[in-house]
Amino acid sequence: MSLDDRSKRILDELVSNPSITSMALEKKYDLTRRQLGYSFNKINEWLMTKSLPVIERTRKGHFIIEQCVFTKLNGEERSPALETTVLSENQRVYLIIMMLLSSEEELSLHHFTIELDVSKNTILSDMKRVQTELNDYELTIRYTRKAGYLLEGKEFQIRKLLIHVTYQLLQVHSGQNKIKELANIETDQLHEFNKRIENVESKLNLKFTDEKLATMPYILILILRRIEQGNEINSFSIEYEELSDTKEYQATEEIFHDARQIPVEERLFITLHLLTTNVYWSEYLTDDDAIPRLVPAIDNMLRLFEKSACIYLQDREQLMNKLLQHIKPAYYRIKYQLTETMDMQDSLNKEFKELHHLVKRSTGPLKDLIGNDIPESETTYITMLIGGWMTKQGDSIEKKIKAIVVCPQGVSVSRLMFTELRELFPGFVFLDSLSVREFLDYGLDYDIVFSPTSLETDKKLFISNAFLGHEEKYRLRKQVMLELHGYIPRDINVDHLLDIIRNNAVIKNEKTLTEDLQKYIDRDEEASVKQPMKTRDINLNDLIPANHITIRNSVESWEEAIHVSAKPLVEGGKIEPEYVDAMIRRTGEDPYIVIGPNIAIPHAAPEEGVNEVGMSLLRLEEGVNFTKDYSINLVIVIAAVDKHQHIHALMQLMKLAGSETDRNHVISADSVEEIQKMIALYSVD
Template identity: 25%
Template sequence: MSEKYKEIVRYLLNVNHEKIESLTRRFDIASEEVANLANDINEHLRKKVVINNGEMVYIATEFTSMIAEYYQIPIDELTPIYKPEVRRDIAFLKIALNDEYLSLDNVSEHCLASKNTLTNDIKVINRYIYENDIFIEYQRKYGYLLKGQELNIRAEIMNVVDRMFQYPNGRSLLEEKVIMVKGEYFLLTERIRKLESKLDITLSDEYLNKLPYIILIMIKRSEITDKEWDLSIKFQDLSNTKEFKEIQGLFWGYPELSKRDLTYLALVFLGANRVDLKTESDVKSEIKIEEFVDFITMKLEEKLAFNFKNNQFKSKLTQHLIPALVRKNLKLTIENPVTDDFIQRYYPVYEVVKEIIDGYKNIGLDEAEIVYLAMIVLGHMYYINNEEYRNNKELKAVVVCHSGHSISELMKVQLKDMFPDVNYVGTCSMRQFYEASLNVDIVFSTIPLNTNKKVFIMENIFSDKGREEFKKKVESYFELDPNIKTRQLMNFLKDVIPEENYEEIQDKAHTFFETEEEEFNNSLGLLEEHQIKFVRDKGIFQMAAKGLNLLKNRGSINQNYFDSTMDIFEEKYQTMIIGPNIYLPHAPVEEGAIREDYQLLINPSLEKCVLCISPESNNAHVKKLLELNGLFTDDLFMKRLYKSNEKDLVKLIEGSYECGIW
C-alpha cells in the first residue's frame, strides 16, 4: 500500500467516517480511488470492515485495531483519550448519562485513568460547569452524580459534543464510549437527509455531522430524566406547525419520549441551543407584550366601534401572541385547518386584524397566525353581544378544545348558528374541563372525554356538509332525550305559565315523556361482544346464513324465520340496507322471531357488513336501528371499524355513540 493510501486509512481510523467528497478534496484523489481502497481493505481482511454507501465511508469501531495492526499503524496514534481534555469530556458524559451515583472505580475504568487522576479531573470539570449552575456531587459512600437545572445540563452536553468533534477520533470515542449503538448514526443521518428535503432546508455539513450524535445522546439523557423540568417553549406551542410534525418522524423508534423531550429535540434539530433559543421571556423583553396587546385593543375599537377593554379578552390575546411570536422567531409555520374557510366567511374581521398586526413594528405574522387572533376577536364580540340573551336559556353547554382557545371560540360561534337555543357558558381546555366540574347539560368537544355528561365530538363542522351532518346528530339526541324536551318546552312556555303552577306543569310534562325516557335509556347499550363477529366469507349470502344461525343457536329465532329471511334477502338484498355496503336481512316478526336480538358480521377484506336482526312486535328495535344507521353512515367510524377487532369494536361502537358520532 502506498504511503498516501496509508495516510487515508490512518485518517479514517481517527475520524471513523467521512464523506467521500471531503476525502477527495483533502487527499486530492478521485472518488473511484476511495471506492477501490475500501474494496481492497475488505478483500485483504476478508470482512466488510469498511462500508461505502456512495456518499460516505464508515469504519466500525470494533475493526479499528484489526485494520491498524494489518497496515502497521501505531495504535497510540488512535487513542487521544489519554489527553486530559478528552478524558474529562468522556468522564462528564459518563456521569451525565446515568441517573444513579457512579463509583470512582466505575468512572476511572471507563476513562482508562487512575482514581487520583479522575478525582482531579472532576474538580476541574466542576470549576468550569459551576458558572452554568450545574455541578457533579460526590458522596464517599455512593460516588458521583450530576445535579442542576435540566436545561443547563443539556446545554453543557451539547458543548461537550462540540468539543469532541475537535479531537482527531472524537466521533469514534462518542460511539464507543457514549452512544454504544452500532449503525444508529447511519440510520439517523439518512432520516435527517430526507427531512431536509421535506422541509426544504439545508443544514451545514458541520451541523449534519454532529446532529445525529447530539440527538442520540439527548435521547439517552431523556431516558434517565424522570423528574419534571422546565422548558419555556411548550409542546402545544409547536405541535401544530408543519415543521414540528415532520421532525417528530425522526423519533418514531423512541415511543417513550415525552412531549417535553420531543419539543426539545425538535429545537435541537432546528439548530437552536441555550444561547440563541427565543423563549417566552426573551419575547416579552424584545417586544413589550402588554404594549402590543394595548395597541391591538385600541385599533380594534377604532376600526370596529366595539368595546374591547376587557381583561379576559386581553388575557386570551396574550396567551396566543407569546407562542405565536416564539414560532415566528423559530421560523415555524403553524397549520390552521380552518384558515381558508374562516377568511371566506369572516373576511372583514380577518382583514382588520391583519392590518393592525402589520402596523405594529413590522412584526408580520403569517396568515394562519392572524386567523387564530381573528377567531379570538370574533369570539369576544359574539360573547358580549349575546350575554343577555344567553342568560335566559335553559339548556347549558360548554365547548372543549384540545387545539387552543381561539379554535374553541370559533367553534362556539359556529355552534351558536346551529343551536341558538343553547346557553354556551364558556370554552375551556380538557384540563380545565376536568378541574372545573362545570354544571352543564351537554359538552361539545374536539376530543373524547371521560365524563358522565353527554359529549358530542365535533368533526368537520367548518364545511357546509359537515355542519349539516353534525346538526342532524345533535338534534336527533335532543328529540330522543325526554329531559331535554321537557326543559325546552317549559322554557318556551314559562312566560305564559303562572308561577304558582310552574312545578306542577313541569312534573306533568315530564310524566308525559316518561315512556320515551325509559325506551331512550334502554337503547343506550347498542351491541354486546357476542353480537359482533369478524368473518372471511366470500359473499353477503354466506354471511347472512352464518348470522341467522347464530341467532337461532341463541334461541332468538326459529328455523322458519331463518328460511323466510334467506328467501326474502336473496330476492331483495339490494334494498335491504342500513348503510353503504351494510345489509339488513330480516323477516316479519310472525315468521318466527322469538325475542329481540342482533348479530353483526364484519368482513374487512370485502369492506361489507351484514346485520341480522330478530325484531320486536312493538317495534322497540327501530330506535336501535336508527342509532346504528348513524354509525354506519359515518365514514370515519367505518374506516375504524374495518381496522378493529371484536373486543375493541364494542368500545368503538359505544364510544362513538356516547360521543355523538351517530
C-alpha cells in the first residue's frame, strides 16, 4: 500500500520532531481529531507492511516511536509526494469532486489545499466551478463544521457523476495515480477487481473495450465504498423485469461475492453499468431476447440514412453487427440517462459534419424504440461508424451534390417543397428545408439552393415555385441538369452506359440490358416527374364535396374536432374508425399538422385504416386549442392511399391556406354552399 499526501506529511513531522503532540499536529495542519486519527491509523498500517513497529500514542497526546523506525525511514529514499505538476482549473475541479465522492472522512478546506497544493482562495474559487459542474446532475455542495464538505442530492445522480469524473480523470497525465492517491485505492484492490471483470467477461462471452476495462475497476471500487458507507440508491426507475433476466445481472455475483448483502437496487445499478459498457466483441450481439425489436430499429435507421444520403451500404450484415456493438449498450445508456456528457463534435472532420446531420435525421426508429431523444455523443459515434464504413467501401457524400431548400412561406409549404424536389432529384443529397432567417445562419456545406425567392448566395441558386406542375418539374429538372452536368436527362448514350457497367459489374444478358436501358431513356419526357399511365388530377372540390363539410360553433377538445371532421369519411366508408384514433395519436408527434394560421390537416399513414382517397372539412366559429400556440378554426382531415393521388388537391388547399382573405372568408362562412364556392375557386389546374 501507499500513503496519501497528508499521511506522508504527518509521518515526516513525527520522524523529524518526535516530541510534537497530537494537539500541535492538529493545529499545524488544520486537522480535526478524527482526521488526525484517520491518518495515524493509515501510518501504522503502512508501517506494518514494511515489517516495522507501529507508533503508539499516549493519553496525553505524545507519541512513542521505536529507533528502528527512525533508522529505516532516514536511511531509505523517501517516496515522492503527490505529483507537484501544475494542475489546470478543470483538473482541479475533477479532483475536488473525486475527493467529495470517495472520501472516507470529513473534508475541510485545508484538506483540499494540502492535497492540491494551492491556496485557500484558489480552492474557494474552484468550489464555484465545482458547483457549476454539479448543476448538470442536480447536486449541491453543503458545508457544516461537524461534517465538513459533502455532496447532496439523489444517489443515482451522484453515481452518474462518479462514472463521468472517473472517466475524465483517467484521461489526464498520471490520472490513475491521482485517483489512487486521493481516493486511497490500493493497487491490490485494482488487481482484484481486474480479475473479477475478467471473470465477468468469461461468463458473458464478451470482451470490453480497453478504455472501459481500465475505468471499470475504479468505478466498481468507489461504488462499493459508497454502499458500505450507507449511500445506497433508494428510489430507482430501472425496470427490474428488463434487467433481472440478463446475463449481466447474474454476473454481478462475481463482483459482489465477498461483500455484505447487497440490495436489489444496487445489483440493478451494477447490472446497468455492465450493460452500458462498450464491448468490441460479443458472442450474443444478435440475441434479440434482451432488447426486442432493436435489430429492426437499426435496420430501419440504416434504410432512412441510405435514402437521405443517396447511397447503398455494402456488406450490410457486417455493418449491422458493428453498429450493434455500440447501440446495444447505448440503448441502456440513453434509456436511463447514463450517456457520458462529452462533446465529440470536434472529432468529426468536415465531411462527417454533413453525414452527422443525415444520421441524426435517420435515428427516429431508435428514438421510438427507446422512448428518449438520442444524445449528440451517441449520434456522433454512430456517424463515425457509418462514415468509416462508407470510406471503406469507397463511397462519400462529398462526391454527391448537396442541396438545401429555402422557403419563406412557412414550415408546411417548405416541407412539401423539400419532399417534391427530393423525389424530382433522387441523386441529390437534400440536407434541409429552411426559412430565410435559418438560411442566413446555416453552418453545413452545400452546393445548390432551391428557393421560390431570390437569395444572396455564392452557391448555385435555382428559383422554383413552391408548388410545381408537371411541366414546371420537367423544365426545372432540365435546367438543373444542363447547368450542373452539361446535359439533360434524355441525352444519354446507351453504349456509353454499357461501357461503364462492364467496367464495374458482370452483365448476364447484355441484349436484354441494352433494351431495358433504351426503353428507360426513350420514355415520355415527363416520365421522370410523373407516374406512367397517369390519370386526371383530382381537384380539391372533388375530395371535399358538400356532404364532407361540417359547420359547428365549437367543440370541447382537439380530439373531438378530429372525430367530428372525420365523421363523413367514416360514414362513407373511405376510412375505418381506427384511422381516426391514429390521427389523434399522431397529432402530438407532427408539428407539420398546422399549415397556416387557424388551419390544420390531421392525417395518418395509409395502412392505418384508409380505404379510399378523401378529405373532409370542419369549420369552427370558435377556435379549438391545438397546444398552447395554436387556435384552429378549420380542421381538414386527409385520407391518402399513396403519395400521389391527393397531392394536387393538397397543393390547392395550401394555396387557399396561404391567402389570409380567402381563409378568413371560409372561417366566417355561414353555410356549406359558401364554403363550397371558395373551395371551387382554388379547384382549377
